[in-house]
Amino acid sequence: MMESCNCIEPQWPADELLMKYQYISDFFIALAYFSIPLELIYFVKKSAVFPYRWVLVQFGAFIVLCGATHLINLWTFSMHSRTVEVVMTSAKVLTAAVSCVTALMLVHIIPDLLSVKTRELFLKNKAAELDREMGLIRTQEETGRHVRMLTHEIRSTLDRHTILKTTLVELGRTLALEECALWMPTRTGLELQLSYTLHQQNPVGYTVPIHLPVINQVFSSNRAVKISPNSPVARIRPLAGKYMPGEVVAVRVPLLHLSNFQINDWPELSTKRYALMVLMLPSDSARQWHVHELELVEVVADQVAVALSHAAILEESMRARDLLMEQNVALDLARREAETAIRARNDFLAVMNHEMRTPMHAIIALSSLLQETELTPEQRLMVETIMKSSNLLATLINDVLDLSRLEDGSLQLDDETFNLHALFREVLNLIKPVASVKKLHLTLNLAPDLPEVAVGDEKRLMQIILNIVGNAVKFSKGGTISITSFVAKAEYLRDAKTPEFFPVPSDTHFYLRVQVKDSGSGISPQDLPKLFTKFAQNQARLAARSSSGSGLGLAICKRFVNLMDGYIWIESEGLGKGCTATFIVKLGIPEQLKESKFLVLPKVPGNHVHANLAGLKVLVMDDNSVSRAVTKGLLLHLGCDVTTVSSSSECLHAVSEEQKVVFMDICLPGMDGYEVAVQIRERFAKRHERPLIVALTGHVDKMTKENCMRVGMDGVILKPVSLDKMRTVLSDLLKHRVSFEAI
Amino acid sequence: MEVALMQRRLEDYTKSLFMEGLLDAQFLQLQQLQDDSNPEFVREVVSLFFEDSQKLLNDLTSALDQQIVDFRKVDSYVHQLKGSSSSIGAQRVKNTCIVFRTFCEEQNAEGCVRCLQQVKQEYYLVKTRLETLYRLEQQVVAAGGSIPAVEFNSF
Numbered sequence: 001m002m003e004s005c006n007c008i009e010p011q012w013p014a015d016e017l018l019m020k021y022q023y024i025s026d027f028f029i030a031l032a033y034f035s036i037p038l039e040l041i042y043f044v045k046k047s048a049v050f051p052y053r054w055v056l057v058q059f060g061a062f063i064v065l066c067g068a069t070h071l072i073n074l075w076t077f078s079m080h081s082r083t084v085e086v087v088m089t090s091a092k093v094l095t096a097a098v099s100c101v102t103a104l105m106l107v108h109i110i111p112d113l114l115s116v117k118t119r120e121l122f123l124k125n126k127a128a129e130l131d132r133e134m135g136l137i138r139t140q141e142e143t144g145r146h147v148r149m150l151t152h153e154i155r156s157t158l159d160r161h162t163i164l165k166t167t168l169v170e171l172g173r174t175l176a177l178e179e180c181a182l183w184m185p186t187r188t189g190l191e192l193q194l195s196y197t198l199h200q201q202n203p204v205g206y207t208v209p210i211h212l213p214v215i216n217q218v219f220s221s222n223r224a225v226k227i228s229p230n231s232p233v234a235r236i237r238p239l240a241g242k243y244m245p246g247e248v249v250a251v252r253v254p255l256l257h258l259s260n261f262q263i264n265d266w267p268e269l270s271t272k273r274y275a276l277m278v279l280m281l282p283s284d285s286a287r288q289w290h291v292h293e294l295e296l297v298e299v300v301a302d303q304v305a306v307a308l309s310h311a312a313i314l315e316e317s318m319r320a321r322d323l324l325m326e327q328n329v330a331l332d333l334a335r336r337e338a339e340t341a342i343r344a345r346n347d348f349l350a351v352m353n354h355e356m357r358t359p360m361h362a363i364i365a366l367s368s369l370l371q372e373t374e375l376t377p378e379q380r381l382m383v384e385t386i387m388k389s390s391n392l393l394a395t396l397i398n399d400v401l402d403l404s405r406l407e408d409g410s411l412q413l414d415d416e417t418f419n420l421h422a423l424f425r426e427v428l429n430l431i432k433p434v435a436s437v438k439k440l441h442l443t444l445n446l447a448p449d450l451p452e453v454a455v456g457d458e459k460r461l462m463q464i465i466l467n468i469v470g471n472a473v474k475f476s477k478g479g480t481i482s483i484t485s486f487v488a489k490a491e492y493l494r495d496a497k498t499p500e501f502f503p504v505p506s507d508t509h510f511y512l513r514v515q516v517k518d519s520g521s522g523i524s525p526q527d528l529p530k531l532f533t534k535f536a537q538n539q540a541r542l543a544a545r546s547s548s549g550s551g552l553g554l555a556i557c558k559r560f561v562n563l564m565d566g567y568i569w570i571e572s573e574g575l576g577k578g579c580t581a582t583f584i585v586k587l588g589i590p591e592q593l594k595e596s597k598f599l600v601l602p603k604v605p606g607n608h609v610h611a612n613l614a615g616l617k618v619l620v621m622d623d624n625s626v627s628r629a630v631t632k633g634l635l636l637h638l639g640c641d642v643t644t645v646s647s648s649s650e651c652l653h654a655v656s657e658e659q660k661v662v663f664m665d666i667c668l669p670g671m672d673g674y675e676v677a678v679q680i681r682e683r684f685a686k687r688h689e690r691p692l693i694v695a696l697t698g699h700v701d702k703m704t705k706e707n708c709m710r711v712g713m714d715g716v717i718l719k720p721v722s723l724d725k726m727r728t729v730l731s732d733l734l735k736h737r738v739s740f741e742a743i
Numbered sequence: 744m745e746v747a748l749m750q751r752r753l754e755d756y757t758k759s760l761f762m763e764g765l766l767d768a769q770f771l772q773l774q775q776l777q778d779d780s781n782p783e784f785v786r787e788v789v790s791l792f793f794e795d796s797q798k799l800l801n802d803l804t805s806a807l808d809q810q811i812v813d814f815r816k817v818d819s820y821v822h823q824l825k826g827s828s829s830s831i832g833a834q835r836v837k838n839t840c841i842v843f844r845t846f847c848e849e850q851n852a853e854g855c856v857r858c859l860q861q862v863k864q865e866y867y868l869v870k871t872r873l874e875t876l877y878r879l880e881q882q883v884v885a886a887g888g889s890i891p892a893v894e895f896n897s898f
Contacts, residue, residue: 626792626827633776633784665826698826720769720829723776 019077026070033067055109058102065095143292146174151303160311164196167304171279172198175293178246178283183233183276185210185255192233192276208232214250219274224251224294224301233278246281247289251301253277255308277301349401356397363390403556413563417590418458420451420512424485427465431473439478447486451510455588460560464568467553468516468581476520479578488513488584507706509586511566519578523570531570532558561585591709614639616730617658621651621676622665622696627719631663631696634726648676655680659691661733665719666695666708674711681712692733696721746888753879754891760876765869769832789873792831796866799824800859807856817855818847824862835865 037060044056072088150170154163168180179199183192186207192215194206208215214231227234229245252274279297281287367387375383428444435442465483472481488511523531532554554570561568564585572579618640622628628644635642643659645651655662662680666673677693684690694715695708708716717729760766777784803820806813825840839862846854880890 624823624826624830625795626788627830629788629791630773630830633773633781633788636781637776637778698829719826720772720832722768722772 023074023077026073030067030071030074033063033070037063052109052113055102055105058098058105062095062098062102065091065098069095139292143296147296147299147303150174150300154300154303154307155310157307158311158314160308160315163304163307163311167277167300168196168198171297171300174296175279175281177279177281179278179280181233181278182253183208183278185273185275189273195275215276218250218276219252222252222298224249224289224297226289227278229280233276234280244283246283246285246287248278248280249289249294249297250276250278251297253301253308254305277304353401357394360390360394360397364394399553399556403559413457413460413560415455415588416458417453417455420454420587421446423458423462424465424483427462427469428483430466431469435473435481438473438476440473440476441480443480443482445482445484447484449487450485450512451487451589453590454510454512455590456564456585457560461564461585461587464557464560464583464585465514465516467557468514468583471553472516472518472520472579472581476518476578479519481516481518483514483516485512485514487511507589507703509588511584512587513582513584515580515582517578517580522575522577522579523572524575525572528570528572532568557583616640616734617660618642619651619654619659619662619691620644620664621646621648621662621673623647624665627665627696631721634721634723635663637723638727638730640730648673651676652679652683655683655691657684657691661692661694661730663694663696663717666697666704674707677708677711677713694729694733746883746886749879749883749886750888750891753876753883756876756879760872764834765872767832767834769829771832773832786877788831789877792827792833793870795827796824796836799827800863800866803859803862807852807859812850812852812855814847814850814855818844821847833866833869836862836869839865 040056040060044053069088069091072084072091075084076088150167153166153170157163157166164182168182171177172180177198179197181194181198182196184195185191186193190210191207192210212232214227215233218225218227227248227250229235229248231248233250234245234248253276255273255275277297281289364387367383367390370383371380371387424444424446428442432442469481469483558568561583564587566583566585568581568583570579570581616639618635620628620631620635620642622631622644623646625646628646632642632644643654645654651662651664664673664676673695677695680693681690692714693712694717695704695713696717696719697704698719705716715729715733717725721729761770773785773788799820803817803824806817806820821840821843825837825844828834828836828840839858843855843858843862846858883890
C-alpha cells in the first residue's frame with residue numbers, strides 16, 4: 001500500500017549533472033544575496049550622510065528574501081516535504097511583495113538621488129566662484145597695502161626732491177617697472193621738462209612741447225591712460241633690444257597751490273598746472289597693465305600731488321621766515337643807527353648849548369655894559385643894534401634847544417604855585433612899550449572866577465602867552481589887541497573846533513582858557529594848518545613882518561600847551577581880517593592848607609597836653625545819640641567843658657565866641673555839615689574869634705578831605721575816635737590850628 | 744575766694760565777647776573812659792544804644808513792610824544804626840549794617856529784608872551778651888570785688 005505522501009514531485013525528471021550545477025549556482029546566489037546587504041549595511045553605517053537608510057533597509061530585506069528563496073530552492077531539487085514547499089512559497093510571496101514595494105519606492109527616490117548630484121555640482125561651481133573672488137580681493141588688498149606703503153614713504157618727507165624720487169623708486173619696485181619718469185612743466189608753462197627718472201641719474205634737460213595731443217589726452221582725464229610707447233614722452237632711452245617695448249601708462253599729477261584750495265571748489269577744476277608721470281612695463285615681458293595696477297597709479301599720483309603741495313607750502317613758509325629774519329636784522333640795525341644818531345645829537349646839543357650860550361652871554365653882557373658908557377649917537381645906535389641882534393640870537397638858540405628837548409620828551413614842566421593875575425599883568429607890562437610904539441591898544445580881561453593862585457610852570461606859561469601876544473603885535477599895524485582869560489567850564493570844553501580834546505576838570509585842576517584877538521593882517525585859510533609846523537613861514541606874514549623870527553615860536557607853544565594837557569588853535573577869517581589865537585591849558589588848584597600855614601599862634605605854655613585841654617569849651621554836633629554820648633564822654637574824660645547839640649540849627653544857636661572847638665558829624669545825609677561850617681566862618685569874621693571846626697566822619701577819602709578843606713574846616717577825624725587820637729587832635733589843633741590826618 | 748572766681752568768670756566772659764567778634768576795640772575805649780567822675784558811663788552809653796537801636800529796628804521793619812520801599816529812608820536808618828554800633832564797638836552789627844547799605848544802594852528789597860533779619864539777630868545777640876556781662880559785673884561788685892580791666896593784647 002502506497003501511503004499518500006505529501007510530497008511534491010518535480011515536473012521534470014531529475015537530471016543529475018544539470019541539477020548539480022543548478023544546486024551550486026543557487027548556493028552561490030544565496031551566498032551573494034546574503035553578503036550584499038551585509039556589505040551595504042556596513043558601508044552605510046560607515047558613512048553618516050546617506051539620507052535614505054530605510055530604502056536600504058527595504059533593499060536589504062528584498063535581497064535577503066531573494067537569497068532565502070534561492071536557498072530554499074536547494075531543497076526542492078530532490079524530494080521534499082510539503083513544509084518545505086510551504087516555506088518556499090511563503091518566501092517567494094514575501095520576496096515578491098517586498099520587491100514590488102521597493103520597485104515602487106525607487107520610482108520616487110531615484111529622481112531625488114539624481115538631484116543630489118546636481119546640487120553638488122552647483123555647490124562646486126559656487127566654491128570656484130568664491131575662490132576667484134577671494135583671489136581678487138587679495139590682489140586688491142595687496143594693492144592697497146602697496147599704496148599705503150607708498151603713501152607713507154612719500155608723505156614721510158617734506159622735501160620735494162625726496163618725495164618725487166621716492167615715488168618713482170617705490171612705484172618702480174611695486175609694479176616692477178622698467179622705467180618711470182616725471183615730466184614737470186617749465187616756468188613758461190609751454191613745455192614739459194624731464195625732471196626725474198628712475199634709472200638715469202642725471203636726466204638731460206629733455207623737453208617736449210606741452211600741447212601734444214597725447215599729453216592733452218592724459219591731462220584731460222584723471223585716470224591713468226595707456227599711451228603708445230612711441231610717443232615722445234615715452235621715448236626716454238633709445239630702444240634697446242629687439243623686443244617689443246612694454247606697455248606704457250601715463251597719468252597727470254596736479255600741482256596744487258595754496259590758492260587752489262577753495263571751499264566749494266575741487267582742486268581738479270581750478271588748477272591748471274600738471275606734471276606728467278610716465279610708467280613703462282619691462283619690455284621683455286608679456287605683462288599687461290591690470291586694472292588694479294592702474295588704480296594704484298592713480299591713487300599714487302594724487303598722493304604725490306598732496307605731498308608736493310605740502311612741500312611747497314613748507315618751502316614758502318621757510319622763505320617767508322627767512323625774509324622776516326632778514327628784515328628783523330635790518331630793522332635792528334636801523335634802530336641802533338637811529339639811537340646812535342639821537343645820542344650823537346644830544347651830545348652835540350649839550351655841548352653846543354654850553355658852547356653857544358657862553359659867547360652869547362659874553363656878547364650880551366658886554367654890549368649892555370657898553371651901553372652904560374659914554375657913547376656918541378652913532379656908536380649908541382650900533383651898540384643897540386648889536387644888543388638887539390644878540391638878544392634875538394640868544395632867543396633863537398634857546399628856542400632851538402628847547403624844541404629839540406621838547407621833541408625828545410625830555411622836557412619836564414615845573415610844578416609850582418604862582419600868582420596867575422600877576423603873570424598876566426607882567427605880560428601886559430612887557431608888551432605895552434612895543435604896542436604903544438605901533439599904536440596898538442591893549443586890553444586885558446580877567447574873569448572874576450579866575451583863581452588868583454595856580455599851580456603849574458609859570459615860566460613856560462608866560463612864554464606861551466608872550467609868544468602869542470607877541471605874534472599878535474608883530475603882525476598888526478594898528479587897532480586893538482584884546483586878551484581875555486577865564487576858567488573853561490565843561491560846556492566850553494566840548495568845542496566843536498576841538499573834537500579830539502576831551503578835558504575833564506576835577507577838584508584838583510582847572511582849565512585856563514586864554515584868547516588873544518588882533519585886527520592885523522590875518523591868515524589865509526590854506527595857511528592855517530601849517531602855522532604850528534616848525535620852520536614853516538607864512539608868506540603874507542613874511543611880507544608884513546619887520547623882524548624875522550625863526551618860525552619856531554608857535555611850534556614851541558604848541559608843544560608846551562600839549563605838555564600841559566591842553567589845546568591851542570588859531571582862527572582867522574582871511575587875509576587882512578585879523579586873527580584869534582586861543583589856547584586851553586590845565587593848571588592845578590593849590591591846596592588851602594598852604595594858607596593856614598602862615599598863621600602862628602603865641603606859644604602855649606607847658607608841654608603837658610592835659611593842662612591845655614582842661615576847661616576847654618567844646619561844642620559837639622551829632623544827631624546820633626550814641627556817638628554823641630561817646631564823643632561827649634571822651635571829651636569829658638580829657639577834661640573839656642562839653643556842650644552837645646543834635647542838629648545844625650541848634651548848633652548855630654549854641655555856637656559862640658566861648659567855644660574854642662566845634663566837632664561836627666558830617667556824614668549824615670540830609671544834614672549839611674559843610675553848610676554849617678560855612679555859616680560859622682561867615683559869622684566869625686575875625687580868625688582868632690572863630691572856633692576851630694573839626695569834622696567827624698565815618699568814612700574818609702580824598703574827596704571828603706578836600707571838601708572839608710574847601711569850606712574852611714580846620715580838621716577831619718575818622719570815627720570811631722580813640723582817646724589817644726582825640727587827645728592828639730586837640731593838642732594839634734591848639735598848637736597849629738590845623739589837624740588833617742594823613743588819609 | 745568766690746570773688747576771685749567771679750572775677751575770673753567775668754574776665755573769661757568778656758574775652759569771649761571779643762574773640763567772637765561781637766565787640767571790638769572801641770568798647771575797650773568806652774571802658775577806659777569810665778572813671779570816678781563818670782562811674783556809669785559804659786552802662787549809660789550801652790542803654791542809649793539799646794534804646795536807639797530798638798527804635799531804629801522798628802522803623803526799619805515798618806519801612807521795609809511798605810508796598811513801595813523808600814530806600815533813601817531805609818538807608819538813613821541803617822546809617823544811623825551803623826554809626827551807633829560803631830561808636831559802641833558792636834562790630835558784627837556794624838559789619839552787617841555795611842552790607843545792608845549796599846543792598847539799599849542797589850535798591851534790592853529782598854536783600855534788605857534778609858539783612859534786616861541778620862541785623863536783628865546780631866543786635867539781640869550782642870544785647871543779651873552785654874546784659875549778661877553787666878549782671879556778672881554787678882555780682883562781682885556786690886561781692887566786694889572790683890571789675891578787672893581788660894587789656895586788648897591779653898588775648
